[in-house]
Amino acid sequence: MRPENYQAVSQPPSNEYELNIGPNHPGIEGNYALKLKLEGDTVVEARADAGYLHRGFEKLMEGRLWMQNIALVPRICVPDPAHMEVCYSLGVEMLGGLEVPERAQWLRVMQLELSRITAHLFYFGGAAATMGMYSNMFWGVADRDLVLDLFEEFTGGRVYSMYNVPGGVRRDIPAGFLGRLSAVLDYLDSRLEDYDNLFFSNYVVVHRARGTGAMNRQQALEWGVTGPNLRATGLAFDLRRDDSYLVYDQLEFDIPVEEGGDALSRILVRRRELVESIRILRQVAEHLPHIGGPVRCPIPNPLAWNVPRGESYARVESSKGELAYYTVSDGGDRPWRVHVRGPSQMHAVQVLENLSVGSRIEDIAQIMFTLDACPPEVDR
Amino acid sequence: MDKRREMASWLDKVLEEFQGVQVRRKGHSRLRVDVDSDALPALLELLQGRAGYVHLSAISCVDWIDDGEFELVYHVWSYETHSLVSAHIRIPREPGVYLSIYDLYKPAAFFERDIYEMFGVYFEGSPRMEKFILTEWDGPPPMRKEFDTKQYVHDTFDWQEYNPDWLQEIREKGGGIVE
Numbered sequence: 001m002r003p004e005n006y007q008a009v010s011q012p013p014s015n016e017y018e019l020n021i022g023p024n025h026p027g028i029e030g031n032y033a034l035k036l037k038l039e040g041d042t043v044v045e046a047r048a049d050a051g052y053l054h055r056g057f058e059k060l061m062e063g064r065l066w067m068q069n070i071a072l073v074p075r076i077c078v079p080d081p082a083h084m085e086v087c088y089s090l091g092v093e094m095l096g097g098l099e100v101p102e103r104a105q106w107l108r109v110m111q112l113e114l115s116r117i118t119a120h121l122f123y124f125g126g127a128a129a130t131m132g133m134y135s136n137m138f139w140g141v142a143d144r145d146l147v148l149d150l151f152e153e154f155t156g157g158r159v160y161s162m163y164n165v166p167g168g169v170r171r172d173i174p175a176g177f178l179g180r181l182s183a184v185l186d187y188l189d190s191r192l193e194d195y196d197n198l199f200f201s202n203y204v205v206v207h208r209a210r211g212t213g214a215m216n217r218q219q220a221l222e223w224g225v226t227g228p229n230l231r232a233t234g235l236a237f238d239l240r241r242d243d244s245y246l247v248y249d250q251l252e253f254d255i256p257v258e259e260g261g262d263a264l265s266r267i268l269v270r271r272r273e274l275v276e277s278i279r280i281l282r283q284v285a286e287h288l289p290h291i292g293g294p295v296r297c298p299i300p301n302p303l304a305w306n307v308p309r310g311e312s313y314a315r316v317e318s319s320k321g322e323l324a325y326y327t328v329s330d331g332g333d334r335p336w337r338v339h340v341r342g343p344s345q346m347h348a349v350q351v352l353e354n355l356s357v358g359s360r361i362e363d364i365a366q367i368m369f370t371l372d373a374c375p376p377e378v379d380r
Numbered sequence: 381m382d383k384r385r386e387m388a389s390w391l392d393k394v395l396e397e398f399q400g401v402q403v404r405r406k407g408h409s410r411l412r413v414d415v416d417s418d419a420l421p422a423l424l425e426l427l428q429g430r431a432g433y434v435h436l437s438a439i440s441c442v443d444w445i446d447d448g449e450f451e452l453v454y455h456v457w458s459y460e461t462h463s464l465v466s467a468h469i470r471i472p473r474e475p476g477v478y479l480s481i482y483d484l485y486k487p488a489a490f491f492e493r494d495i496y497e498m499f500g501v502y503f504e505g506s507p508r509m510e511k512f513i514l515t516e517w518d519g520p521p522p523m524r525k526e527f528d529t530k531q532y533v534h535d536t537f538d539w540q541e542y543n544p545d546w547l548q549e550i551r552e553k554g555g556g557i558v559e
Binding site (some may be wrong): 243313326328339350379 | 514
């Protein structure tokens with residue numbers, strides 16, 4: 001090849017390219033994709049791509065009896081199913097004017113907080129895995145299994161409990177259960193130091209997560225961020241306290257906040273929430289023996305139950321943020337409309353797209369996971 | 381707490397003066413407001429700017445097919461007064477067009493796109509009126525009441541007999557575990 005014949009071939013700059021992340025990758029609990037435009041390894045544009053887990057729950061629920069839907073709702077969010085059941089039940093109870101017995105409310109709180117613990121343990125494992133640390137993941141999943149054993153014992157199901165019904169819960173706890181609950185709580189308490197050493201105060205984690213995917217409080221409010229992600233920007237807001245439901249107003253617990261708004265703050269807020277959940281569960285274990293009475297109120301025949309015409313908006317603080325059910329009845333035996341508002345509908349779409357821009361490609365999985373995005377909640 | 385009560389009574393007063401608004405209190409922290417569809421953006425602007433309702437919790441759509449209307453419900457929450465206002469409007473089912481509130485609330489983009497995809501309601505001014513979840517779906521918007529899921533399955537798919545050997549063996553034994 002002679003030099004005079006040589007001509008450079010014109011090509012687009014090779015440092016600009018597109019990359020699809022997903023639908024299967026370590027940054028997410030489920031199938032979800034991000035379409036990225038990159039310059040070098042910096043993201044200049046991100047587009048969320050959902051729909052891999054769409055099962056049409058809202059439509060299916062319109063075709064089933066009010067009671068049958070209890071079997072469907074927990075499947076909308078796999079890592080934290082208890083909040084789905086309770087929120088749906090609260091909505092139907094508002095419509096039907098049902099008074100839930102006090103003992104059932106305490107049992108629901110117990111189920112919700114145990115579910116929050118399982119979700120957070122899962123989260124710690126996943127967040128660590130996005131930084132290449134797998135021991136924490138195995139620990140998290142193994143410790144979560146102990147809580148799942150408790151679920152199996154008092155609800156019959158390990159993951160999808162279907163423990164709630166409109167009007168209360170299906171059955172009371174078995175004899176000696178509170179002792180076993182306390183034993184698991186003691187064990188989890190004793191493990192926290194190990195988790196701290198391995199993960200939360202690990203030099204690599206702190207330096208890797210500090211400043212990653214950071215947002216300030218104003219941005220968080222503008223983008224509709226809720227739950228632990230909002231508390232990681234310094235706003236002490238929790239629906240359990242500030243729009244209280246069940247018996248949370250009778251319980252003592254703090255609302256942990258962090259100021260950074262970055263991945264590290266989001267991880268640490270959840271670490272401290274885990275402690276608060278254990279604290280709540282200890283109070284439940286202490287109070288429950290003193291509260292008698294039935295675990296559900298009488299309801300009409302569930303196969304021919306025409307819920308009065310009306311609409312209700314029930315909200316709970318799930319492990320990921322604000323979860324709400326808008327339920328409409330036309331006076332029939334099936335819902336006319338059920339709309340599920342999950343926290344990930346904000347976190348996994350707009351917030352994730354905004355936070356991805358300007359960050360480096362190796363941080364994308366970490367940003368995704370620390371936002372605790374749950375794709376089935378987006379797709380429904 | 382007093383400040384919250386003050387705000388609540390102030391809000392009641394303001395809403396009374398608002399044209400074409402029907403207010404119903406549902407519980408201590410819930411307010412249902414029925415408003416003309418023309419007046420909704422002004423109402424939301426007032427709630428957001430003057431009463432601190434900065435959080436759009438959700439936009440829900442309900443298909444009232446017999447009335448020929450869609451009901452849109454805007455749930456907004458105030459971190460200051462700790463109360464939720466649900467503003468209800470009705471729009472005609474045909475042509476099913478309404479205004480976007482993206483300028484006021486950024487989270488509206490998700491809900492509006494979702495309603496566009498599931499109910500076919502077009503929101504003028506919304507940033508991304510495109511498919512999101514049902515990318516490969518070319519049928520009618522599936523959450524509309526006239527779309528019958530069961531009928532669609534019957535029309536689209538063939539029934540298949542499923543009777544494998546192992547199942548026959550179990551049936552012959554009268555059920556249970558095959559050894």
